[in-house]
Amino acid sequence: MIIDLPSTTTSNVNKKLVELRESGGAVALGRVLTLVIVTSDGSEVEQAVQAANDASREHPCRVIVVASGARQAAPRLDAQIRIGGDAGASEVVVLRLYGPLADEGAGAVVPLLLPDAPVVAYWPGQAPEIPAKDPIGALSHRRITDAAAEPNPIAALHKRVKSYVAGDTDLAWTRLTSWRAMLSSAMDLPPHEAVTAATVRGAADSPSTDLLAAWLADCLNVEVLREDHPREGSGIYSAVLERPSGNIEIVRPDGKVGSLTQPGQPDRRIALQRREIRDCLSEELRRLDPDEIYEATLGGLHRISRAADRPEAETDAEQPAEQEGGEAGKGKKS
Incomplete structure (x- = not known):
C-alpha cells in the first residue's frame, strides 16, 4: 500500500503512521532500528528503497528516505508512506524536501525516529565530506557510505581515511x-x-x-x-x-x-x-x-x-651497452 501526502508536515505523517498501524490491528511495533537513506536523485531513491526492503526481511526497520528537491522552489514537504508488500518487512517513509527545507533533512527526520531504537544513516550516492559531522550523521549510531558510487571512487576512499569516526563503514569494504x-x-x-x-x-x-x-x-x-x-x-x-x-x-x-x-x-x-x-x-x-x-x-x-x-624493472639498457641483439626497453614489467 502506498499513501501520498502532498504539502504536509511531519506531524501529519506521524499521525498517519499510527492510524495505519491501528487499522491494521498491530498493537506493538516490531522494528529493531531506523534506517535513514539520504539522497537527491529520483532513480537513486527507488534503488535504495528496494535494497532497504530486501534487507528489512532480515532486519525489520523503519526506513526514512530524505530526498532533496529543487532549492529554488517554494518551501514544501511531500511525503509518501509505503507499507505491506510495497515495503518488505519494514515501513517506508519518503520525504521530499523543497526550497529552504532541502537543507533541513535532520529536522524532518527527528520526529519520525523510532523511540529507543538505534539509527543507521546510509548515503547510496555521494556522501558528505565528513559523515559524522553531517546533521543526519550526527544522529546515527552507524554511518554507511559507498565509495564505489562516488564520481571519483579512489579519491572518495582516501577521504574516508581522514574523516573516519567510530561507527563509519563503507560498502566497498563489505563487498570484500x-x-x-x-x-x-x-x-x-x-x-x-x-x-x-x-x-x-x-x-x-x-x-x-x-x-x-x-x-x-x-x-x-x-x-x-x-x-x-x-x-x-x-x-x-x-x-x-x-x-x-x-x-x-x-x-x-x-x-x-x-x-x-x-x-x-x-x-x-x-x-x-x-x-x-x-x-x-x-x-x-x-x-x-x-x-x-x-x-x-x-x-x-x-x-x-x-x-x-615503482622504479622500472631492470632492462637491457642497464646492462653492458655492447650486447649483440640487445635492445633497450625490453623486459619491462607490465
Whole structure:
C-alpha cells in the first residue's frame, strides 16, 4: 500500500503512521532500528528503497528516505508512506524536501525516529565530506557510505581515511567479505608458512581492490603491490600471496566465478559473485558497534605500493651497452 501526502508536515505523517498501524490491528511495533537513506536523485531513491526492503526481511526497520528537491522552489514537504508488500518487512517513509527545507533533512527526520531504537544513516550516492559531522550523521549510531558510487571512487576512499569516526563503514569494504574469507581459509591449510609478499590486481577505479590490498598489508605486515586491471568497473581481478613453497592465488576473470590455486591442493572453483547492495546492506545492519578491522584497514592504505609508482624493472639498457641483439626497453614489467 502506498499513501501520498502532498504539502504536509511531519506531524501529519506521524499521525498517519499510527492510524495505519491501528487499522491494521498491530498493537506493538516490531522494528529493531531506523534506517535513514539520504539522497537527491529520483532513480537513486527507488534503488535504495528496494535494497532497504530486501534487507528489512532480515532486519525489520523503519526506513526514512530524505530526498532533496529543487532549492529554488517554494518551501514544501511531500511525503509518501509505503507499507505491506510495497515495503518488505519494514515501513517506508519518503520525504521530499523543497526550497529552504532541502537543507533541513535532520529536522524532518527527528520526529519520525523510532523511540529507543538505534539509527543507521546510509548515503547510496555521494556522501558528505565528513559523515559524522553531517546533521543526519550526527544522529546515527552507524554511518554507511559507498565509495564505489562516488564520481571519483579512489579519491572518495582516501577521504574516508581522514574523516573516519567510530561507527563509519563503507560498502566497498563489505563487498570484500567473500575474498577475505577465502584468503583466510586458504592460509589455514598446510603448509603453514609466512607470507612474504602479496599482489592484488583490479580495476583502477575499484576502491575494494585498494581496501583488499590494505587489509593484507595490515594483517600480514608484508609489502603489497596494487596493480591495475585494464577493464574499468570490473572490480577485483586477482589476489596472490607469495610463500616459499608456492603461491596462494585467487583469480576471478568474469566477476562471478574464481579459481583458487595453492601448493599441495587441487585447483578449486569458488563462487565469487559480485555482491548486490541488498546483501552488503544486510550485513552492515547486523552490527551496530564500531568495525575495528575496517578502521585498521583504512590506516593501511598508505602502506600499499602501486606498480606505476615503482622504479622500472631492470632492462637491457642497464646492462653492458655492447650486447649483440640487445635492445633497450625490453623486459619491462607490465
